[in-house]
Amino acid sequence: MAGRKNRRTTPEESRTTSDYYKLHTDAVSDLVNADESNSPEVSEEELRKYKSGPKFKLADWVKIILIKAWFAGSVCFFIFWGASSMIRDHLDLLVVFAIALGIVTDVITNNILRYYAKTEGENDRWMMFPQKRFITFPLNILYAGVLLFCVDMFYTLLNMTLGSASGGSFTVGVGPILFGILYTAFDLVFITMKNTLKQIFRDAMNTAKRR
Numbered sequence: 001m002a003g004r005k006n007r008r009t010t011p012e013e014s015r016t017t018s019d020y021y022k023l024h025t026d027a028v029s030d031l032v033n034a035d036e037s038n039s040p041e042v043s044e045e046e047l048r049k050y051k052s053g054p055k056f057k058l059a060d061w062v063k064i065i066l067i068k069a070w071f072a073g074s075v076c077f078f079i080f081w082g083a084s085s086m087i088r089d090h091l092d093l094l095v096v097f098a099i100a101l102g103i104v105t106d107v108i109t110n111n112i113l114r115y116y117a118k119t120e121g122e123n124d125r126w127m128m129f130p131q132k133r134f135i136t137f138p139l140n141i142l143y144a145g146v147l148l149f150c151v152d153m154f155y156t157l158l159n160m161t162l163g164s165a166s167g168g169s170f171t172v173g174v175g176p177i178l179f180g181i182l183y184t185a186f187d188l189v190f191i192t193m194k195n196t197l198k199q200i201f202r203d204a205m206n207t208a209k210r211r
Contacts, residue, residue, distance in 0.1 A: 064113060064126050065184060071109045073180030075100050080174060098148045101183075102141030110140075128191055143190075150186045151179065 058066075079100045080093070087093045106129075113123040114132070124130035129139050159171040172178070 061126075063116075064123065065188070067112060068109060068126075068187065069180035069184040071104050071180075072101065072183040073176035075104050076174065076179040076183075077176040080179075081176075094148055094152065095145075098145035099141055101148060102137075102144035105144060106137050106140040125195055126191065128187070128194060147183055147186050147190070151182045154182055154186075 075097070080097050083096060084093060087096060110127050110130070110132070113126055117123040121130070128143050129136040155172065155174060162170050162172065
């Protein structure tokens with residue numbers, strides 16, 4: 001009977017059970033003691049590969065505009081649509097609407113912008129009255145009345161134009177989405193005017209001091 005040939009063992013088979021449980025203590029120690037001083041620098045692009053969540057990120061100014069438009073549209077939905085059946089007079093409805101818009105702006109919208117600012121005062125340029133004081137409460141209500149008047153006039157002119165063009169068969173109603181966009185657009189126009197005037201005044205003061 002021919003003798004059996006010796007079968008060659010593979011490296012994987014030659015490993016004992018204990019080999020599978022050997023800990024690389026040096027690697028564990030390096031991991032535990034790792035900090036900014038002894039860790040290699042990693043680029044932001046490399047770190048972004050391992051971050052969870054969607055890769056698409058909205059710019060901060062887009063988020064701010066969406067927040068302002070969303071709250072204005074929400075007030076339109078709950079107050080203008082909800083109260084229109086109880087308040088028949090158009091002027092009275094606009095007064096209640098303006099009060100609600102001003103309160104939401106002062107209590108909710110502006111506080112959200114302050115909370116999510118990366119540095120203190122970073123989002124002040126997006127608010128008409130950035131300082132949180134008692135006087136800003138009635139000021140925001142008055143300011144909301146001005147913005148609401150502008151939006152109301154825009155709707156009136158738009159419907160007059162569309163009515164003339166279509167023979168009165170087509171008009172645009174007040175809806176939360178369009179209202180939120182228009183209200184925020186007028187808000188940004190007035191805020192930009194304010195910031196521009198402040199910058200002009202600041203530059204003039206600096207020029208006068210240098211003289």
